[in-house]
Amino acid sequence: MTHIVSIRNLTKAFGTHEVIRNCTISVNEGEIYGFLGANGAGKTTVLKLIAGLLNPTSGRIEVCGMEHPGNREAILRNIGSLIEVPAFYEHLSATENLEIHLAYMGIQKADIEGTLNRVGLPGTSAQPVSQFSLGMRQRLGIARTIIHKPRLLLLDEPINGLDPMGIRDMRELFSSLAHEDGMTLMISSHILGEIEHIANTVGVIVDGAVVKEVAMDSIKKNYPEGLEDYFFTVMRGREAQ
Numbered sequence: 001m002t003h004i005v006s007i008r009n010l011t012k013a014f015g016t017h018e019v020i021r022n023c024t025i026s027v028n029e030g031e032i033y034g035f036l037g038a039n040g041a042g043k044t045t046v047l048k049l050i051a052g053l054l055n056p057t058s059g060r061i062e063v064c065g066m067e068h069p070g071n072r073e074a075i076l077r078n079i080g081s082l083i084e085v086p087a088f089y090e091h092l093s094a095t096e097n098l099e100i101h102l103a104y105m106g107i108q109k110a111d112i113e114g115t116l117n118r119v120g121l122p123g124t125s126a127q128p129v130s131q132f133s134l135g136m137r138q139r140l141g142i143a144r145t146i147i148h149k150p151r152l153l154l155l156d157e158p159i160n161g162l163d164p165m166g167i168r169d170m171r172e173l174f175s176s177l178a179h180e181d182g183m184t185l186m187i188s189s190h191i192l193g194e195i196e197h198i199a200n201t202v203g204v205i206v207d208g209a210v211v212k213e214v215a216m217d218s219i220k221k222n223y224p225e226g227l228e229d230y231f232f233t234v235m236r237g238r239e240a241q
């Protein structure tokens with residue numbers, strides 16, 4: 001199977017603080033990859049490195065067959081990322097915010113109305129973002145990641161701030177993006193139940209290194225209690241070392 005993300009022996013240090021250590025990750029094209037780990041384990045840092053928002057200290061990062069750094073522009077055209085709280089031009093409408101993003105990406109034509117409908121924001125295109133709730137902002141952030149039809153989506157805690165209906169809508173949207181649009185999704189989350197619903201593969205990062213990458217089918221077969229059971233077993237195993 002083709003790896004859309006291939007990370008080998010990646011290290012990232014901030015000053016003398018090495019937060020990613022000898023980390024190796026493989027994400028298959030077309031899958032939903034659930035990226036799990038405790039607070040501070042390094043999930044956001046790895047997603048930023050894949051998105052080219054940070055440069056590695058050492059190691060290899062290959063995205064869509066191109067190596068980072070050096071192919072940043074070409075890689076950016078193929079990815080959509082929602083990392084940390086999305087920022088918008090508050091006085092501008094949802095449509096205007098998406099138009100600015102498209103202009104920045106150099107894309108002339110895109111289905112803005114259709115994308116807003118798809119993320120559950122119908123009829124809001126003219127409304128200034130300053131009037132949006134937290135959940136609406138999160139949905140608009142996701143609209144911005146998918147509007148240019150990227151091959152790879154990097155989503156850092158994408159269901160934060162959503163109510164139960166919003167969480168269900170996002171679950172359905174993420175599944176349809178993978179299964180109907182053929183996108184690959186790499187999703188970090190602490191909400192194990194959601195990852196269990198949608199992910200094909202799970203990667204667990206502990207202290208800056210991915211210690212396990214396992215197919216969800218195998219987790220379901222070997223851990224009758226499900227993903228939470230698996231996750232805590234991995235964490236305990238690590239603690240015992």
Ligand SMILES: Nc1ncnc2c1ncn2[C@@H]1O[C@H](COP(=O)(O)OP(=O)(O)OP(=O)(O)O)[C@@H](O)[C@H]1O
Nearest residue numbers: 014017019037038039040041042043044045046190
């Ligand atoms: N710009 C930075 N400068 C210095 N240290 C940083 C920087 N960004 C992240 N770190 C440190 O790197 C480590 C990993 O942080 P990161 O945000 O990647 O973890 P995380 O797994 O996403 O955590 P959470 O689940 O809490 O979001 C933490 O110790 C954090 O303090």
